[in-house]
Amino acid sequence: MFEHVLSVMIFLPIVAGLILLLTPAGKGLARLTGLVISFASLILGLDIFFKFKEQAALQFVENVPWIPSFGINYHLGLDGISLFVLLAGAVLMPMVYLLFTTKEKGYYANLLIVQGAMAGALCAADMVLFYIFWEIMLLPIFFMLGMYGGEKRIKATLKITIYTIAGSLLMLASIVYVGVTYHSQFGEWNFAISQMSQLQLAGPVAVLAFFGFMIAFAIKIPLFPFHTWLPDAYTEAPTATTFVLSAIMAKIGVYAVIRFVVPVFDGEFARFALLLAYSGVIGMMYCGITAIAQKDVKRMLAFSSASHMGVIALGVFCLNVQALTGSIYQIVAHATSTGVLFLFVGILEDKMKTRKIEDLGGIAYKAPVFAFFFAIAMLASVGLPGTSGFIGEFLIILGAIKFNVLIGVLAGTTLIIGVCYMLWMFQRVFYETTNERTEGFTDLSITEGLTFLPVIVLIVIMGLYPQPFLSKIEPAAQQHIAALTKADTIQIAQSTHAQPAEGHTVEKKN
Amino acid sequence: MTNDFMLLMPLILITAGAISLMLAAAYEKVTIEQAAFGCMGIFGVAFLVQLSNCITGHVAPYETVFNNMLVISNFTRVAGLIILGCGFFTAMSAQTYFKQNNFCTTEFYSLVTFSACGMLLLTMVQELISVFVALEIMSLAIYILVGYDRKNKTAAEAVMKYLMLGAFAGAFFTMGAALIYGGAHSTQFSSIGQFVAEKGFFNNPALVAGSFFVIVAFLFKAAAFPFHAWVIDVYDGASAPITGYMATGLKTAIFAVFANFLVADETLRSSWVTYLFYFSIFTMFVGNLIAIGQDTLKRMLAASGIVHTGYLLIALVAVSAENFSGNVILYYLAAYAVGTLGIFAALSYLGGDGEKRQSFDDFKGLARVRPFSAAAITIFLLSMAGIPPTAGFMGKFFIITSAIDAGQIALAVFGIISSILSMWYYLRLVINMYFHEATDSFEDTTSNRYAPVGTFILAACVFVIGLYPVII
Structure with missing residues (x-):
């Protein structure tokens, strides 16, 4: 459409959000502004x-x-990887304004700022x-x-x-x-990401810097030992915040690993990939098992989300094209399915005033459309063939087996845990007998139904016909892997020297 | 000679202004209000003159005036600019502050201006005796300002502590200057530098001891570990605008002269840097530990001032004598000054009669009642905590960059850890303001107030400086 489309996508929501905060606008106006701006972003996103x-x-x-004196530029750009995360955000954000109509001004304004x-x-x-x-x-x-x-909330916030x-x-x-x-290697200041792959980073400080990046992203994703903030924050947050956190922000963590760590720290990344992959698998299993035991639907979904992020992260650590492509595909698939699930739980909570699984039951008899949509999103989340979740998870497992058979097998079997907690929860919430509380549950209104419909359709389309998406992801994925394997061969060539140190460092980290 | 006077124009303006304010204070007709405006006007004009000097820059980047007594460079100009800005906003906050507190007389503003004279002089001096004179001009005025509220016990305690310890520091400085003169046969920085370059540093015990005493005096004034203990009580006892002034203007002046002294010679600098390294780490961590335990806002800000001194020491460790520009130090000082002045300006009008709102709990729910003030305070806190896109972030970024560039990776890492720790007490106030219901109505009964105006100008400055880091 025009030259500065990315700047518009960034600053339109931010400026709108700030204006809302600074002026005495009412709730209705705030929501309307949010709706209009998020649709504008959606149109721009589709155009892109x-x-x-x-x-x-x-x-x-x-x-x-x-x-200029530090070589810092206002430098924007999109590649096949960021495009999809950006689109996931653009597609999902309007739903929040359509579904939640009675929140305060600050709620909508903050959503706009976070979107930008x-x-x-x-x-x-x-x-x-x-x-x-x-x-x-943040x-x-x-x-x-x-x-x-x-x-x-205050504890969770802190x-x-x-x-x-x-x-x-x-x-x-x-x-x-x-x-x-x-600066010291090339004699000029530069912070452009694309330039950094030329760097020769080595030595203990480079490893520290690598972990500096990895820990930041591992916290955001969240990867196994850094996940403890997640259940509290996801459970205590208002629905839209949980939605933003799980559907988009967590994905930015994975995206950042692909974008920063993989090209810049190619050597370190290849060295520590196995450790990181194990961390992904362990997180996946641990959060999956924890999810089974949860009594609160939202908390269960929080753990489920953490578990799936483990799979997505695993895809990145497997160092091959299949897994990486699968990861990026799964980023979108998971954003749509989990995002929608959190929204459904938000609706459930608004209507029932509870999120406890034991207090619910028989909702499917009262609200068939709600149950149907919920089921599709849930099945996509557990990776049923024919839904978007299948393609991504399949590619990731494929890549994982190529990378390391044990990790592949572990990841593959862990997916079953996902089926356990999801279906069991679905049975207890949507079937069995109705009680006093769920007796009065009303089905989705037409507006709500129409809001969810496009995303539900997208889940199915992405499951049945993934080619147009994959073809946009693959070039970027291949480029990243090509850079990595090059570094990998260097590692192997140097392995006589590097090997002992490598083993030592891994040991220490464990 | 005329050129010399032109370069010193802001200093001359401030001095003349201070004297005329003092004279005007003798007339009963002059009200406190008028004195406040006079003070603001003097600082405003001097600020503009300095700004035009900075922008046009019609002189060489480094110029000595009055036979090498003083030096004018971009570094001293920008430092002067920061100090003048601090003075301006201090006068603005004081104007409102004294509508709710009634211990003011017209001399107050004259003293603020006098202390600014000392500060401006400190940024420019290149000679030990002048340093001492400037230091005392500044300190004497500040002593009186700290204890201005004579009937208040905490203020009396504050001035007592500050005066006694400050006198010691002054004595240390004189002692050090004398020893240096004995060792290097000169009191001028450049001659000392030449002497060290020719004859060496460590083989001259008088020089080593002298520079040690001088550095101790500077560390005391800058509130660095282990000379930080006075800060909390003094900042707590002084009135809010003066605390803000001490935390910003005074610190700027001290760091300017400290940097000028250190870069006199590379040997001198590198021999002290090893120790400054530890001072800086301890300053950051001790400051953080003290700040975490505080319950009142002023004490927390005092302790966080210690932490920021630690960051500035990082920048000082990372400077090099060969190619000294001091940009990083100045940028950080500017960013810190904007944030701190802003928060003290806000405290000046939110504190209420006799500064009755002091603790974290007193500010619960401020965002519900006065959303704009709460937002401004949040901006200042985020800037001090170093969250983008504020000036504080850029300052921290430049400091870390300069530290890593100078090979001080450990120092950069400690700086980072320290700022993680500092998140706790900055966020605590934000949480109190936003996430609790209001218990206080935060009424304001006074009219014609300038502190809120100053607060919002400073809040805008946080972003302007952050997004257009022109000094760098």
Whole structure:
């Protein structure tokens, strides 16, 4: 449409959100603004999707110098990986404004700001710019969680905020280290992500910097030992916040691993891939098993989401094209299915005033459409063939088996756990007998039904005809893997020297 | 000679202004209000003159005036600009503050201006005796300002502590200056530098001891570990605008002269850097530990001021004598000054009569009653915590960059850990303001107030400085 389409996608929501906050606008106006702007973003996103060429290079590039003395630029661009995360956000965000009509002004304004900031983090092609958007992304979440959350919101807010900021600051140190190394190796300041792959990083400090990045992203994803903030935050947050956190923000963590860690720290990444892959698998199993035991639907979905993020992250750590493509595909699939599930739970909570599984039952008899939509999203989430979840998970497992048979087998069998908790929950909530509370459950209204319909259709389409999506992802995935395997061969060539140190470091980390 | 006077124009303006304010204070007709406006006007004009000096920059980047007594460079100009800005906003906050607290007399503003003279002079001096004179001009005025509320016990305690310890620091400095003169046969920084370059540093015990005493005095004034203990009580006892002024203007002046002294010679600098490294780490962590335990806002901000001194010491460790520009230090000082002044300006009008709102709990629910003030305070806190896109973030970014660039990776990592720790007490206030119901009505009875205006200008400055880091 025009040159600065990415800037518009970033700043239109942010500016609108800020204006709403600064003016005495009412709730209705705030919601309307959110709706209009999110639809505008959706249209822009679709426009970008159809104009996007199937190649690996960055597209829709904008590059304006910002702090020339440090080589920091206002540099934006999209590739096949960020495109899909961006689109997932653009497609999902309007639903929030359509479904939740009675929230406060700050609620909608914060949602707008977080939408813009997420777009910024996805489009940023400069590390400092990325960091800025990455941090701005957290602020609306902080305020929404703290102001509109459940009973234990303050504890949950502090936990997620300090956790994430700790990670981010470590990343900041790593970003600076990478930038300074570039300065010393090439004699000029530069923070462009694309330039950093030329760096020769080695030595203990490089490993530290690698972990600085990895920990920041592992917290956001969240990857196994760093997941403890997730259940509290997801459970206490208002529905829209949980939705944003699980559907989009977690995916930005995975995206950032692919975008930053893989090209810049190719050597370290290849070295620690096995450790990280195990962390993904363990997280997947652990959160899956925990999900079975949950009594609260939302908390169960939170663990389920964490478990699935483990699968997606695993796909990235397997170092081959199948798994990486599968991961990116699964990012979109999981965003749609889990996002929708959280929205359904939000509706359930609004209507029933409870999220306890034991208090519910027989909803399918009262609300067949609701149950049907819920079932499709749920089946996509567990990866039933014919839904979007299948394609991604299949590719990831395929890649995992190629990478390491044990991890592949573990990941494959763990998917069954997902079926267990999901179907069991579905049975208890939607079937069995109705009780006093669920007796009065009303089905989705036409507006609500129409809001969900496109996403439900998208889930099915992505399950039956994945080609148009895969063809856009693959070039970028191949480019990343090509860069990695090159580094890998270097590693093997040097293995006589590197091997002992490698084993030692891995041991220490365990 | 005329050129020399032109370069010193802001200093001359401020001095003349201070004297005329003092004279005007003798007339009963002059009200406190008028004195406040006079003070704001003087700082405003001086600020604009300095700004035009900075922008046009019609002189060489480094110029000595009055026979090498003073130096004018971009570094001193920008430092002067920050100090003048601090003075301006301090006068603005004080104007409102004294509508709710009634211990003010017209001399107050004259003293603020006098202390600014000392600060401006400190940024420019290149000679130990002048440093001492400037330091005392500044300190004397500040001592009086700290204890201005004579009937208040905490203020009396504050001035007592500050005066006694400050006098010690002054004595240390004089002692150090004397020893340096004995060792290097000169009090001028450049000659000392030359002497060290020619004759060496460690083989001259007088020089080592002298520079040690001088650095101790600077560390004391900058509130660095282990000379930080006075800060909490003094900042707590002083009135809110003065606390803000001390935390920003005074610190800017001290760091300017500290940096000027350290870069006099590379040997001198590198021999002290190893120790400054530890001072900086301890300053950050001790400051954080103190801040975490505080219950009142002013004490927390005082302790967080110690932490920021630690960050500035990182920048000081990372400077190099060969190619000194001091940009990073100045940028951080500017960013920190904007945030701190802003929050003290807000405290000046939100504190209420006799500063009755002091603790974290007193500010519960501020966002529900006064959303804009709460938003401004949040912006300042985020800036101090270093969250983008504020000025504080850029400052921290530049400091970490300079530290890693200078090979001080450990220091950068400690800086990062320290800022993670500091999140706790900054967020605590935000949480209190936003996530609790209001218990207080935060009424304001006064009219014609300037502190809110200052607060919002500063809040805008946080973003302007953050997004257009022109100094760098």
